[in-house]
Amino acid sequence: MLSFISRRLAIAVPTLLVVIAGSFFLMRAAPGGPFDADAQLEPEVIENLRAAYDLDKPVMEQFLLYMARLLRGDFGPSITYTDYTVTELLAIGLPVSVKLGLTATAVALLFGCLMGIFAALYRNRWIDYVTMSIAMTGFAVPAFVVAPVLTLVFGLYLKLLPISGWNDGALQNMVLPVIALALPQIAILSRLTRGSMLEVMRQNYIRTARAKGLPEYKVVAGHALKAVSLPLVSYLGPAIAGIMTGSVIIEQIFGLPGMGRYFIQGALSRDYPLVMGTVVVYATAIILLNLLADVIYGYLDPRVRRE
Amino acid sequence: MGFLTQRRDRQLAAMQAAGRTVGRSLWQDALRRFRSNKAAMGSVFVLAFISLMAIFAPMLSPHTLEDFYWEYILVPPTLENGHWFGTDANGRDMFVRTFYGARVSLTIGVMTTAVALLIGVTWGSVAGYFGGRIDNIMMRIVDVLYALPLLFFIIILVTVFGRNIYLVFIGIGAVEWLTMSRIVRGQTLSVKQKEYVEAARAIGLSNLVIVRRHVVPNIIGPVIVFVTLLIPTTILVESYLSFLGLGVQEPMTSWGTLISQGAASIDTGPWLLVIPGTFLAITLFCFNFIGDGLRDALDPEGR
Numbered sequence: 001m002l003s004f005i006s007r008r009l010a011i012a013v014p015t016l017l018v019v020i021a022g023s024f025f026l027m028r029a030a031p032g033g034p035f036d037a038d039a040q041l042e043p044e045v046i047e048n049l050r051a052a053y054d055l056d057k058p059v060m061e062q063f064l065l066y067m068a069r070l071l072r073g074d075f076g077p078s079i080t081y082t083d084y085t086v087t088e089l090l091a092i093g094l095p096v097s098v099k100l101g102l103t104a105t106a107v108a109l110l111f112g113c114l115m116g117i118f119a120a121l122y123r124n125r126w127i128d129y130v131t132m133s134i135a136m137t138g139f140a141v142p143a144f145v146v147a148p149v150l151t152l153v154f155g156l157y158l159k160l161l162p163i164s165g166w167n168d169g170a171l172q173n174m175v176l177p178v179i180a181l182a183l184p185q186i187a188i189l190s191r192l193t194r195g196s197m198l199e200v201m202r203q204n205y206i207r208t209a210r211a212k213g214l215p216e217y218k219v220v221a222g223h224a225l226k227a228v229s230l231p232l233v234s235y236l237g238p239a240i241a242g243i244m245t246g247s248v249i250i251e252q253i254f255g256l257p258g259m260g261r262y263f264i265q266g267a268l269s270r271d272y273p274l275v276m277g278t279v280v281v282y283a284t285a286i287i288l289l290n291l292l293a294d295v296i297y298g299y300l301d302p303r304v305r306r307e
Numbered sequence: 308m309g310f311l312t313q314r315r316d317r318q319l320a321a322m323q324a325a326g327r328t329v330g331r332s333l334w335q336d337a338l339r340r341f342r343s344n345k346a347a348m349g350s351v352f353v354l355a356f357i358s359l360m361a362i363f364a365p366m367l368s369p370h371t372l373e374d375f376y377w378e379y380i381l382v383p384p385t386l387e388n389g390h391w392f393g394t395d396a397n398g399r400d401m402f403v404r405t406f407y408g409a410r411v412s413l414t415i416g417v418m419t420t421a422v423a424l425l426i427g428v429t430w431g432s433v434a435g436y437f438g439g440r441i442d443n444i445m446m447r448i449v450d451v452l453y454a455l456p457l458l459f460f461i462i463i464l465v466t467v468f469g470r471n472i473y474l475v476f477i478g479i480g481a482v483e484w485l486t487m488s489r490i491v492r493g494q495t496l497s498v499k500q501k502e503y504v505e506a507a508r509a510i511g512l513s514n515l516v517i518v519r520r521h522v523v524p525n526i527i528g529p530v531i532v533f534v535t536l537l538i539p540t541t542i543l544v545e546s547y548l549s550f551l552g553l554g555v556q557e558p559m560t561s562w563g564t565l566i567s568q569g570a571a572s573i574d575t576g577p578w579l580l581v582i583p584g585t586f587l588a589i590t591l592f593c594f595n596f597i598g599d600g601l602r603d604a605l606d607p608e609g610r
Contacts, residue, residue, distance in 0.1 A: 015451050022455075023463055030467030140591040142543055144550045144563075145584040148570035156574055237454075245458045249550060253570065263459070264551060267466040275463065282456050290454050 004298050005291075012287050019283040020276070024066065027272055028059045034079045034270040053079060053273070070280070076273035080265070086277035089262055094281065097251070097258035099169050101243050104178050108185035108239070113232065115186070116193020117220070120201065131190055138187025143246050147180040147253045164255040177254045181246050185239050192231055200227045230300055236293035241286055333605075337528075340604040347600025350593035357590060361409035370400035372407050373558050381576045393578050395568065404560055405583055411561040412587070415476065416542040420534055422480025423541070427487025428530065434488070435495025436518065446492065449485050457482040458544070465553045475554055479544050483537060490533055494526035501525075528605040535598035539591040546587060562587045 033055065035046050050056045053076075054065055069076060075086035119131035154176060155163030167173045200206065201224060209219045248260030259278050266274030341347060365372065369389065376390075376398040384393040384401075392401035434445040461478040468474055498504065498521070507517050542562075548554035549563025550570075557564075562583045569580030 011451070012454075015454050018451060019455055023460065026460070026463055027467055136592065136595070137588075139595065140588040141584070142546060142587070144547065144570065145566055145580065145587070148573045148580055149584075152573050152577060241456060241458075244456065245547075248462075249547060252551065264462070267462055270467065279456070279459055279463075282459060286456050287454055 001298065005295055008291050008294050012291055015287055016280075016283055019287075020067070020070070020280060021063070023279045024063055024276060025059065027270075027275065028062070034272065053077070055272075066276070075277040075280070078266075078274045079271040080269045080274065081271075086273045089274065090259070090277055090281060092257060093259040093262050093278075096166060096169070096256055097244075097247055097260065100174070100177060100181065100250070100256065100258060101247055103174060104181035104185070104243055104247075105240070107178055108182040108189055108243070109232075111182070112186045112189025113193050115190040117197055117228070119190065119194045120197030121220070123198065128194075131194070135187040135190045138183045143180045143184055144249050144253065146183055147176070147250060150176045150180060151254075164253075166256045177250050177256065180253075181243060181250050184246065185242060188235070189232065189239070192235055193228060196228045196231045197224065200224045203227070226300065230297070233293055233297045233300060236296075237286075237290040240289045240293075244282060244286065337601075337604040341600055344600040344603065346596045347604075350596040350600075353589065354593045354597070357409060357586065357593075358413060360406050361413055364406035365403050365410070368400070368403045370403045372403055372560070373399070375399060381572075383576070384578050384582070392582050393576070395579055396572055396576070401579065401582060404565060405562075405586060408560045408562045408565045408583060409586060409590075411472075411555055411559060412542050412545060412563070413590070415472075415479075415545045415561065416538040418476045419480040419483065419541040419545070420537045422476060423482075423484040423487055423537060424530070424534060425484075426481065427484035428491050430484065431488035431491025431493075432495050432518070432522070432526075435492040436499060436514075436522070438496070438499075442492070446489075449488055453485055458547075461544070461548065462551070462553060465548060470553060470556050472555060472559070475545060475548060479541050483541060483544075487530070487533060487537070490529050491526060494529055495522060498522050498525045532598055532602045532605065535594055535601055539594040542587070542590065 033050070034053075035041065035049055041049075047056070054062050057065070066076070073087075075090065078084050078086050078089055081089060115131045115134070119128040122128055151163040154161045161172050161175055163176075165173055206219060206223060209223045210216075214222070247258065248263060250256070251258040251260040252264065259281065262274055263278040263282070265271070266278060370376075376394060378398070379388060379390060379394045380398045381396055382388065382390055382394045384391060390400050390402065392405055394400055395404070430445060430449070434442040461475075461482060464478045465471075465474055501521075504517060504521050507521055512520075545554055545561060546563030546566065549561050550567040552567065555561040555564050565583035566580060566587065569576070569578075569583060573580050
């Protein structure tokens with residue numbers, strides 16, 4: 001198991017380097033720069049500004065300087081938020097996105113699995129049809145349509161929940177963003193679980209468990225669930241990536257002060273250090289969580305450890 | 308026995324005389340199964356209707372994409388004043404805008420899928436056919452790319468290089484080919500080891516002929532299924548970008564752009580969100596049903 005984890009880690013580090021180098025050179029390769037909008041500034045002032053952010057040096061040297069600082073945990077100063085370092089901005093944004101993302105993941109896993117299991121157990125009954133309709137809707141109606149409709153119904157018509165804002169993560173502010181973020185994942189997870197559950201319930205060992213007289217809930221909980229969880233764990237990686245990219249749009253719609261907002265604003269205003277900072281954090285999170293999913297998979301299915 | 312063979316021969320002769328084919332090929336079988344799938348066939352007709360409307364509605368309507376009707380600002384859908392889908396906050400006709408958006412969204416869906424198909428099939432078949440070290444290196448690259456937050460790359464790409472529609476094609480296509488290459492590689496690997504490929508090699512056919520006659524026809528089924536599922540994915544990614552204001556730019560419009568504008572005025576004109584949102588959802592539904600139908604039709608034992 002330990003060698004399995006270390007092998008995966010050995011791939012994770014170069015992957016992260018590829019992400020950092022890729023986004024760094026991609027941004028520097030583009031025409032224009034962060035001070036294009038400041039047309040009223042004197043050329044000398046712009047030169048000084050560029051020098052202050054190391055933008056006057058050759059690109060390769062900039063990259064090495066950036067990497068050296070990154071290794072010390074310093075993301076550099078933000079260009080648009082002149083009074084903040086990127087680290088400070090990330091410290092504001094990250095907790096918001098993490099709380100939102102984790103809650104949405106938990107909600108998606110809980111509801112997705114439960115709905116899938118019950119749909120499979122009561123196949124072709126009303127509970128199956130309801131679940132599969134929700135799954136189809138969740139797939140076909142994207143989050144950026146669901147979210148405004150939710151705010152319209154629950155915020156403006158029924159006046160039950162606030163339509164935007166974070167309010168330090170108060171429960172009533174979390175409800176709508178979490179639903180909008182979790183719904184597409186619930187759709188996929190419930191379909192996956194249902195398919196996997198139908199497959200597993202046909203297996204011989206399930207028949208054996210029934211034959212020795214176990215009650216149905218013990219057959220499901222004790223024998224079926226472990227096998228059902230395998231395809232779910234292998235979907236965890238894409239699910240996490242989906243929730244992170246979804247979070248960018250949900251934060252925008254509900255006006256939440258998370259990482260996604262800084263990423264979009266940074267990209268639009270060419271705030272290189274801010275974009276790099278957010279990309280590094282997103283990439284690290286995705287790679288680490290993928291690694292975690294791999295480890296869980298290896299734990300559940302010993303065959304993959306010996307590849 | 309002789310009697311049975313005679314009867315069979317006579318039947319064969321009769322069928323051939325009547326101009327009917329005796330055996331059914333895989334494709335005819337698949338087509339028959341697909342036709343009997345009501346959800347998939349219905350989806351084909353709905354998609355065809357939306358595509359025809361996307362082509363002809365903007366041509367035939369008396370309104371254009373950029374006609375501003377100052378006397379009709381934010382008019383709800385109605386049959387009375389000629390604005391069947393209502394008008395937006397600038398008094399522009401939503402009927403024309405919705406189907407013009409359909410044009411752009413569907414085109415982007417098909418074009419980016421074509422880009423992804425081209426890269427994915429080439430990459431996957433080369434890796435699968437040559438195998439060994441080449442396969443190993445090529446698939447490790449796919450593994451590394453798989454673990455990257457690629458949508459963030461597209462966002463950086465379109466923000467720094469300007470919001471060019473072709474860049475959106477290439478950006479999304481360059482990201483979505485990964486799964487395709489994995490599918491193609493797996494299929495190629497398994498087909499390569501079949502006896503008929505060995506036989507073809509034994510009678511001295513060239514690599515190119517083997518790939519064209521034996522490999523491609525046998526891997527094409529899963530590829531077609533994946534393509535029908537990739538088109539809605541790319542449409543969604545484009546809508547996502549346009550929603551963030553990074554995709555298609557005014558005066559052009561796509562469903563994502565329309566939904567974004569609709570979401571901004573949801574309290575004053577809910578139809579601005581609901582109409583393009585519904586069309587987007589119906590389209591995604593249809594592609595999904597067709598994809599499922601094709602999978603069942605081409606691979607009856609896969610269920």
